[in-house]
Amino acid sequence: MKVTFAFLSLAALTLTSGLFTVLLYDRFTGSGRTESVVATALAASPPAAATRPIPAQAAAPPPEQPKPSAKLDAPVIKQYPELPSGCEVTSLAMLLQYAGISKTKLELADEMKKDETPIRFDGKGGIAYWGNPHTGFVGDVTGKSRGFGIYHEALLPLLQTYIPGAVDLTGKPFELLQKQVEQGFPVIVWNTIDYAMPAKWVEWDSPAGRVKTTFAEHAVLLVGYDEQNVYVNDPILGEKGTAIDKAQFLATWEAMGKQALSYHK
Incomplete structure:
Protein backbone atom coordinates (compact mmCIF):
# COMPACT_ATOMS: atom_id res chain seq x y z
CA MET A 1 0.00 0.00 0.00
CA LYS A 2 2.85 2.40 0.91
CA VAL A 3 4.61 1.63 -2.38
CA THR A 4 1.44 2.34 -4.37
CA PHE A 5 0.87 5.63 -2.56
CA ALA A 6 4.42 6.70 -3.18
CA PHE A 7 4.15 5.84 -6.87
CA LEU A 8 0.92 7.85 -7.26
CA SER A 9 2.43 10.82 -5.44
CA LEU A 10 5.47 10.75 -7.72
CA ALA A 11 3.22 10.62 -10.83
CA ALA A 12 1.17 13.57 -9.64
CA LEU A 13 4.33 15.57 -8.86
CA THR A 14 5.73 14.79 -12.31
CA LEU A 15 2.51 15.96 -14.04
CA THR A 16 2.40 19.17 -11.99
CA SER A 17 6.06 19.89 -12.69
CA GLY A 18 5.56 19.30 -16.39
CA LEU A 19 2.63 21.68 -16.60
CA PHE A 20 4.52 24.35 -14.68
CA THR A 21 7.44 24.02 -17.10
CA VAL A 22 5.15 24.39 -20.12
CA LEU A 23 3.45 27.46 -18.66
CA LEU A 24 6.79 29.07 -17.81
CA TYR A 25 8.11 28.38 -21.32
CA ASP A 26 5.05 29.86 -22.95
CA ARG A 27 5.23 32.95 -20.71
CA PHE A 28 8.66 33.82 -22.04
CA THR A 29 8.47 32.59 -25.61
CA GLY A 30 4.82 33.25 -26.59
CA SER A 31 4.72 29.95 -28.43
CA GLY A 32 0.93 29.45 -27.89
CA ARG A 33 1.39 25.81 -26.88
CA THR A 34 -0.03 26.20 -23.38
CA GLU A 35 -3.73 25.77 -24.27
CA SER A 36 -3.26 22.54 -26.19
CA VAL A 37 -0.89 21.01 -23.68
CA VAL A 38 -3.03 21.86 -20.67
CA ALA A 39 -6.13 20.52 -22.43
CA THR A 40 -4.30 17.28 -23.20
CA ALA A 41 -3.19 16.94 -19.62
CA LEU A 42 -6.63 17.60 -18.18
CA ALA A 43 -8.21 15.12 -20.58
CA ALA A 44 -5.79 12.51 -19.31
CA SER A 45 -6.77 13.32 -15.73
CA PRO A 46 -10.48 14.37 -15.69
CA PRO A 47 -11.93 16.13 -12.63
CA ALA A 48 -14.04 14.27 -10.13
CA ALA A 49 -17.70 13.78 -11.11
CA ALA A 50 -18.86 15.98 -8.24
CA THR A 51 -17.02 19.00 -9.72
CA ARG A 52 -18.34 18.62 -13.28
CA PRO A 53 -20.93 21.22 -14.34
CA ILE A 54 -24.55 19.94 -14.53
CA PRO A 55 -26.13 20.58 -17.96
CA ALA A 56 -28.93 23.12 -17.84
CA GLN A 57 -32.40 21.63 -18.26
CA ALA A 58 -34.31 22.88 -21.27
CA ALA A 59 -37.39 24.89 -20.27
CA ALA A 60 -40.70 23.23 -21.12
CA PRO A 61 -42.42 24.99 -24.02
CA PRO A 62 -45.52 26.97 -23.01
CA PRO A 63 -48.85 25.32 -23.87
CA GLU A 64 -50.14 26.23 -27.31
CA GLN A 65 -52.97 28.73 -27.07
CA PRO A 66 -56.15 28.29 -29.12
CA LYS A 67 -56.97 30.65 -31.95
CA PRO A 68 -59.22 33.63 -31.10
CA SER A 69 -62.27 31.89 -32.58
Whole structure:
Protein backbone atom coordinates (compact mmCIF):
# COMPACT_ATOMS: atom_id res chain seq x y z
CA MET A 1 0.00 0.00 0.00
CA LYS A 2 2.85 2.40 0.91
CA VAL A 3 4.61 1.63 -2.38
CA THR A 4 1.44 2.34 -4.37
CA PHE A 5 0.87 5.63 -2.56
CA ALA A 6 4.42 6.70 -3.18
CA PHE A 7 4.15 5.84 -6.87
CA LEU A 8 0.92 7.85 -7.26
CA SER A 9 2.43 10.82 -5.44
CA LEU A 10 5.47 10.75 -7.72
CA ALA A 11 3.22 10.62 -10.83
CA ALA A 12 1.17 13.57 -9.64
CA LEU A 13 4.33 15.57 -8.86
CA THR A 14 5.73 14.79 -12.31
CA LEU A 15 2.51 15.96 -14.04
CA THR A 16 2.40 19.17 -11.99
CA SER A 17 6.06 19.89 -12.69
CA GLY A 18 5.56 19.30 -16.39
CA LEU A 19 2.63 21.68 -16.60
CA PHE A 20 4.52 24.35 -14.68
CA THR A 21 7.44 24.02 -17.10
CA VAL A 22 5.15 24.39 -20.12
CA LEU A 23 3.45 27.46 -18.66
CA LEU A 24 6.79 29.07 -17.81
CA TYR A 25 8.11 28.38 -21.32
CA ASP A 26 5.05 29.86 -22.95
CA ARG A 27 5.23 32.95 -20.71
CA PHE A 28 8.66 33.82 -22.04
CA THR A 29 8.47 32.59 -25.61
CA GLY A 30 4.82 33.25 -26.59
CA SER A 31 4.72 29.95 -28.43
CA GLY A 32 0.93 29.45 -27.89
CA ARG A 33 1.39 25.81 -26.88
CA THR A 34 -0.03 26.20 -23.38
CA GLU A 35 -3.73 25.77 -24.27
CA SER A 36 -3.26 22.54 -26.19
CA VAL A 37 -0.89 21.01 -23.68
CA VAL A 38 -3.03 21.86 -20.67
CA ALA A 39 -6.13 20.52 -22.43
CA THR A 40 -4.30 17.28 -23.20
CA ALA A 41 -3.19 16.94 -19.62
CA LEU A 42 -6.63 17.60 -18.18
CA ALA A 43 -8.21 15.12 -20.58
CA ALA A 44 -5.79 12.51 -19.31
CA SER A 45 -6.77 13.32 -15.73
CA PRO A 46 -10.48 14.37 -15.69
CA PRO A 47 -11.93 16.13 -12.63
CA ALA A 48 -14.04 14.27 -10.13
CA ALA A 49 -17.70 13.78 -11.11
CA ALA A 50 -18.86 15.98 -8.24
CA THR A 51 -17.02 19.00 -9.72
CA ARG A 52 -18.34 18.62 -13.28
CA PRO A 53 -20.93 21.22 -14.34
CA ILE A 54 -24.55 19.94 -14.53
CA PRO A 55 -26.13 20.58 -17.96
CA ALA A 56 -28.93 23.12 -17.84
CA GLN A 57 -32.40 21.63 -18.26
CA ALA A 58 -34.31 22.88 -21.27
CA ALA A 59 -37.39 24.89 -20.27
CA ALA A 60 -40.70 23.23 -21.12
CA PRO A 61 -42.42 24.99 -24.02
CA PRO A 62 -45.52 26.97 -23.01
CA PRO A 63 -48.85 25.32 -23.87
CA GLU A 64 -50.14 26.23 -27.31
CA GLN A 65 -52.97 28.73 -27.07
CA PRO A 66 -56.15 28.29 -29.12
CA LYS A 67 -56.97 30.65 -31.95
CA PRO A 68 -59.22 33.63 -31.10
CA SER A 69 -62.27 31.89 -32.58
CA ALA A 70 -63.45 28.65 -34.16
CA LYS A 71 -66.78 27.06 -35.03
CA LEU A 72 -67.94 23.63 -36.18
CA ASP A 73 -71.03 22.63 -38.14
CA ALA A 74 -72.32 19.69 -36.08
CA PRO A 75 -75.79 18.15 -36.48
CA VAL A 76 -78.40 19.24 -33.97
CA ILE A 77 -80.82 16.80 -32.28
CA LYS A 78 -83.65 17.68 -29.94
CA GLN A 79 -84.12 15.54 -26.83
CA TYR A 80 -87.88 16.09 -26.75
CA PRO A 81 -90.37 14.52 -26.79
CA GLU A 82 -88.92 11.05 -26.23
CA LEU A 83 -86.13 11.88 -23.74
CA PRO A 84 -87.09 14.81 -21.51
CA SER A 85 -84.23 13.89 -19.15
CA GLY A 86 -81.85 12.74 -21.89
CA CYS A 87 -79.74 15.82 -22.62
CA GLU A 88 -76.48 13.89 -22.11
CA VAL A 89 -77.15 11.03 -24.53
CA THR A 90 -78.70 13.44 -27.02
CA SER A 91 -75.51 15.52 -26.92
CA LEU A 92 -73.56 12.29 -27.34
CA ALA A 93 -75.66 11.40 -30.40
CA MET A 94 -74.79 14.78 -31.94
CA LEU A 95 -71.08 14.22 -31.29
CA LEU A 96 -71.12 10.71 -32.75
CA GLN A 97 -73.06 11.74 -35.84
CA TYR A 98 -70.59 14.57 -36.40
CA ALA A 99 -67.83 11.93 -36.27
CA GLY A 100 -69.68 9.89 -38.94
CA ILE A 101 -71.17 7.29 -36.60
CA SER A 102 -74.89 6.69 -37.10
CA LYS A 103 -76.29 6.30 -33.61
CA THR A 104 -79.61 7.71 -32.45
CA LYS A 105 -80.42 9.20 -29.07
CA LEU A 106 -82.84 6.33 -28.36
CA GLU A 107 -80.23 3.67 -29.10
CA LEU A 108 -77.74 5.41 -26.84
CA ALA A 109 -80.33 5.83 -24.08
CA ASP A 110 -80.79 2.03 -24.08
CA GLU A 111 -77.03 1.40 -24.05
CA MET A 112 -75.84 3.88 -21.42
CA LYS A 113 -75.00 2.80 -17.88
CA LYS A 114 -77.82 3.11 -15.38
CA ASP A 115 -78.01 3.29 -11.62
CA GLU A 116 -81.44 1.84 -10.95
CA THR A 117 -81.47 2.53 -7.22
CA PRO A 118 -85.11 3.33 -6.35
CA ILE A 119 -85.85 6.82 -5.08
CA ARG A 120 -86.74 7.17 -1.39
CA PHE A 121 -88.10 10.32 0.18
CA ASP A 122 -87.69 11.69 3.67
CA GLY A 123 -90.49 12.83 5.96
CA LYS A 124 -90.47 16.34 4.45
CA GLY A 125 -90.86 15.24 0.84
CA GLY A 126 -87.18 15.66 0.01
CA ILE A 127 -85.03 12.96 -1.60
CA ALA A 128 -83.29 10.90 1.05
CA TYR A 129 -81.80 8.10 -1.08
CA TRP A 130 -81.39 7.59 -4.82
CA GLY A 131 -78.87 6.64 -7.49
CA ASN A 132 -75.52 8.26 -8.19
CA PRO A 133 -74.95 10.02 -11.57
CA HIS A 134 -71.24 9.20 -11.35
CA THR A 135 -72.24 5.51 -11.53
CA GLY A 136 -74.96 5.62 -14.19
CA PHE A 137 -78.10 7.41 -15.29
CA VAL A 138 -80.31 8.17 -12.30
CA GLY A 139 -84.08 7.87 -12.67
CA ASP A 140 -86.18 7.49 -15.80
CA VAL A 141 -84.79 9.14 -18.96
CA THR A 142 -88.16 8.89 -20.73
CA GLY A 143 -90.06 11.01 -18.21
CA LYS A 144 -92.53 8.27 -17.27
CA SER A 145 -91.27 8.70 -13.73
CA ARG A 146 -88.81 11.06 -12.12
CA GLY A 147 -85.48 11.31 -13.91
CA PHE A 148 -82.23 13.11 -13.29
CA GLY A 149 -79.10 12.50 -15.40
CA ILE A 150 -75.66 10.95 -15.87
CA TYR A 151 -72.17 12.38 -15.33
CA HIS A 152 -68.97 12.24 -17.35
CA GLU A 153 -67.28 9.10 -15.97
CA ALA A 154 -70.43 7.02 -16.36
CA LEU A 155 -71.02 8.23 -19.94
CA LEU A 156 -67.37 7.88 -21.04
CA PRO A 157 -67.46 4.07 -21.61
CA LEU A 158 -70.32 4.48 -24.09
CA LEU A 159 -68.35 7.09 -26.03
CA GLN A 160 -65.30 4.79 -25.96
CA THR A 161 -67.39 1.97 -27.42
CA TYR A 162 -67.76 3.91 -30.66
CA ILE A 163 -64.65 6.12 -30.58
CA PRO A 164 -61.56 4.49 -29.02
CA GLY A 165 -59.89 7.90 -28.99
CA ALA A 166 -62.43 9.26 -26.50
CA VAL A 167 -60.97 11.60 -23.87
CA ASP A 168 -62.31 12.79 -20.53
CA LEU A 169 -61.41 16.46 -20.23
CA THR A 170 -63.12 16.97 -16.88
CA GLY A 171 -61.21 19.40 -14.69
CA LYS A 172 -59.03 20.64 -17.55
CA PRO A 173 -58.65 24.35 -18.41
CA PHE A 174 -61.32 25.69 -20.75
CA GLU A 175 -58.55 26.64 -23.20
CA LEU A 176 -58.04 22.94 -23.82
CA LEU A 177 -61.72 22.54 -24.72
CA GLN A 178 -61.38 25.46 -27.12
CA LYS A 179 -58.32 23.80 -28.62
CA GLN A 180 -60.41 20.68 -29.23
CA VAL A 181 -62.96 22.71 -31.16
CA GLU A 182 -60.23 24.48 -33.10
CA GLN A 183 -58.84 21.09 -34.13
CA GLY A 184 -62.26 19.92 -35.30
CA PHE A 185 -63.61 17.99 -32.29
CA PRO A 186 -66.81 19.09 -30.54
CA VAL A 187 -67.05 18.67 -26.78
CA ILE A 188 -69.91 17.52 -24.54
CA VAL A 189 -70.05 19.91 -21.58
CA TRP A 190 -72.18 19.90 -18.43
CA ASN A 191 -73.87 23.15 -17.51
CA THR A 192 -77.30 24.34 -16.34
CA ILE A 193 -80.56 24.58 -18.27
CA ASP A 194 -80.62 28.40 -18.31
CA TYR A 195 -76.82 28.90 -18.09
CA ALA A 196 -77.33 30.60 -14.73
CA MET A 197 -75.89 29.73 -11.35
CA PRO A 198 -78.17 27.22 -9.59
CA ALA A 199 -80.59 28.85 -7.18
CA LYS A 200 -81.03 25.61 -5.27
CA TRP A 201 -78.82 22.62 -4.57
CA VAL A 202 -80.12 19.24 -3.45
CA GLU A 203 -78.43 16.36 -1.66
CA TRP A 204 -79.17 12.70 -1.11
CA ASP A 205 -77.40 9.50 -0.14
CA SER A 206 -76.64 6.76 -2.67
CA PRO A 207 -74.95 3.35 -2.74
CA ALA A 208 -71.81 5.11 -4.04
CA GLY A 209 -71.83 7.98 -1.56
CA ARG A 210 -73.40 11.36 -0.97
CA VAL A 211 -74.67 13.28 -4.02
CA LYS A 212 -74.86 17.08 -4.17
CA THR A 213 -76.30 18.54 -7.35
CA THR A 214 -79.06 20.66 -8.88
CA PHE A 215 -82.10 19.72 -10.91
CA ALA A 216 -81.05 22.50 -13.31
CA GLU A 217 -78.20 20.19 -14.46
CA HIS A 218 -77.89 20.09 -18.25
CA ALA A 219 -75.50 18.96 -21.00
CA VAL A 220 -74.86 20.52 -24.42
CA LEU A 221 -72.45 20.12 -27.32
CA LEU A 222 -69.78 22.82 -27.51
CA VAL A 223 -69.22 23.66 -31.20
CA GLY A 224 -67.59 27.10 -31.19
CA TYR A 225 -66.17 30.07 -29.33
CA ASP A 226 -64.82 33.58 -29.76
CA GLU A 227 -63.71 36.27 -27.32
CA GLN A 228 -67.20 37.09 -26.04
CA ASN A 229 -69.27 33.93 -26.56
CA VAL A 230 -69.34 30.18 -26.76
CA TYR A 231 -71.57 28.41 -29.27
CA VAL A 232 -73.49 25.28 -28.40
CA ASN A 233 -75.95 22.82 -29.91
CA ASP A 234 -78.53 22.71 -27.12
CA PRO A 235 -80.70 19.56 -27.14
CA ILE A 236 -83.54 21.42 -25.40
CA LEU A 237 -83.69 24.23 -27.95
CA GLY A 238 -82.84 22.04 -30.95
CA GLU A 239 -80.87 24.91 -32.50
CA LYS A 240 -77.41 25.00 -34.03
CA GLY A 241 -74.71 27.20 -32.61
CA THR A 242 -76.65 29.09 -29.95
CA ALA A 243 -74.50 31.96 -28.62
CA ILE A 244 -73.97 32.04 -24.84
CA ASP A 245 -72.00 34.71 -22.99
CA LYS A 246 -68.62 33.10 -22.29
CA ALA A 247 -68.15 34.39 -18.75
CA GLN A 248 -71.64 33.25 -17.78
CA PHE A 249 -71.10 29.86 -19.41
CA LEU A 250 -67.75 29.32 -17.70
CA ALA A 251 -69.14 30.15 -14.27
CA THR A 252 -71.89 27.55 -14.50
CA TRP A 253 -69.62 24.97 -16.18
CA GLU A 254 -67.27 25.29 -13.22
CA ALA A 255 -70.20 25.05 -10.78
CA MET A 256 -71.13 21.71 -12.38
CA GLY A 257 -67.65 20.31 -11.84
CA LYS A 258 -65.98 21.33 -15.13
CA GLN A 259 -67.22 18.11 -16.77
CA ALA A 260 -66.34 17.54 -20.42
CA LEU A 261 -65.97 14.65 -22.90
CA SER A 262 -64.50 14.68 -26.40
CA TYR A 263 -62.29 12.57 -28.65
CA HIS A 264 -59.25 12.43 -30.91
CA LYS A 265 -58.89 10.58 -34.19
